[in-house]
Amino acid sequence: MKIAVIGAGGIGGYLGGRLSQTGNQVTLVARGGHLNAIRQNGLRIESPFGCAHLTSIEATDNIAAIGPVDIILATVKLPDLNDVARQFSSMITETTRIITLQNGIDAKPMIAQFTNADRIAQGVIYLAADIKEPGTIMTPGGKHQMLVDDLNGDATMAALFDEIDRAEAIDVTRSRDAEKVVWSKFTAQASIAGVTALTRLPLGGVFASQEAKVLLAQMIDEAIAVASAKGIQLDPDHRETVFRTYGAQPGAQSSSLLVDIEAGKPTELQWLSGRVHALGKELGVPTPAHSVTWNALAAVKDGPATIRA
Numbered sequence: 001m002k003i004a005v006i007g008a009g010g011i012g013g014y015l016g017g018r019l020s021q022t023g024n025q026v027t028l029v030a031r032g033g034h035l036n037a038i039r040q041n042g043l044r045i046e047s048p049f050g051c052a053h054l055t056s057i058e059a060t061d062n063i064a065a066i067g068p069v070d071i072i073l074a075t076v077k078l079p080d081l082n083d084v085a086r087q088f089s090s091m092i093t094e095t096t097r098i099i100t101l102q103n104g105i106d107a108k109p110m111i112a113q114f115t116n117a118d119r120i121a122q123g124v125i126y127l128a129a130d131i132k133e134p135g136t137i138m139t140p141g142g143k144h145q146m147l148v149d150d151l152n153g154d155a156t157m158a159a160l161f162d163e164i165d166r167a168e169a170i171d172v173t174r175s176r177d178a179e180k181v182v183w184s185k186f187t188a189q190a191s192i193a194g195v196t197a198l199t200r201l202p203l204g205g206v207f208a209s210q211e212a213k214v215l216l217a218q219m220i221d222e223a224i225a226v227a228s229a230k231g232i233q234l235d236p237d238h239r240e241t242v243f244r245t246y247g248a249q250p251g252a253q254s255s256s257l258l259v260d261i262e263a264g265k266p267t268e269l270q271w272l273s274g275r276v277h278a279l280g281k282e283l284g285v286p287t288p289a290h291s292v293t294w295n296a297l298a299a300v301k302d303g304p305a306t307i308r309a
């Protein structure tokens, strides 16, 4: 298949690399030193499930030069999504499908401002991966799972799912309830991200602290209450599932929110605790822990805080 990976960082670089390994025609969109490194030395994947070095993978910073593709994997972070989505039109034909894997609940509506929503398959990914150094994607292992809307058996999506299975990159579930899938991860991830960012602890630190676990439970319950007020029915044992699944991840694993704050980069805070806080206000649902998280961290949401002299 012809696949454009828009944002070849942790998630996009991993998936694009694995799909290229099995012969798909993948073009990575990247920028800066990471793009230069891929162009000069190829893309490297470091993973306990198998390392790879892809020396001839295509990489560019020019979306307009890619041309029509079967699949657009939209894997930039949310602060960059509007900017890239407005450039998608030259890659889209009648059968092109766009996959969103961003955390939060806003990626599909953001892209739908620029293209027909029927071609957008929203999904989630449970995988820790990041750019270890320019040109190299690293995952420490742990959960490797994607759940993505199959758009009611759409042929392009079916072909993509087969390619992901063939690449043995990640367990992929063809979902018929993408709304629930996205909200399940949103309620979990906003809470995990909030606690890790407030405590500055990786998952192992959070799950070793009784107090941090109390905070996490409260944040999950607040987010579930918001979901319920929106009419989204999550599983009755959702909070326990979040504790079990995230508690079983490698202890050193952080959240992408904390990684971005520590790197002084723009964050996804406004689409995580910020979004739970805003929805709570809109729907009349109290969200005190998410509101504190939003208010405490808003100063660094777009990068290092401004300090008045």
Ligand SMILES: NC(=O)C1=CN([C@@H]2O[C@H](COP(=O)(O)OP(=O)(O)OC[C@H]3O[C@@H](n4cnc5c(N)ncnc54)[C@H](OP(=O)(O)O)[C@@H]3O)[C@@H](O)[C@H]2O)C=CC1
Pocket: 006, 007, 008, 009, 010, 011, 012, 029, 030, 031, 032, 034, 061, 075, 076, 077, 078, 080, 083, 084, 101, 102, 103, 125, 126, 127, 128, 129, 130, 131, 256, 268
């Ligand atoms: N990483 C993870 O473990 C997980 C991430 N997610 C979600 O997946 C999404 C992607 O995250 P992640 O892979 O970590 O993000 P990364 O920051 O690692 O990757 C995104 C890449 O896209 C590049 N980029 C952004 N805008 C452009 C542009 N206009 N042109 C070219 N390149 C561009 C970025 O460059 P630059 O660095 O210069 O900004 C970066 O290299 C997020 O929504 C995140 O929440 C979900 C589960 C796990």
Ligand SMILES: CC(C)(CO)C(=O)C(=O)O
Pocket: 103, 125, 126, 127, 128, 129, 189, 192, 254, 255, 256, 257
């Ligand atoms: C915590 C993790 C890695 C879970 O998959 C994640 O989704 C993120 O940090 O963005």
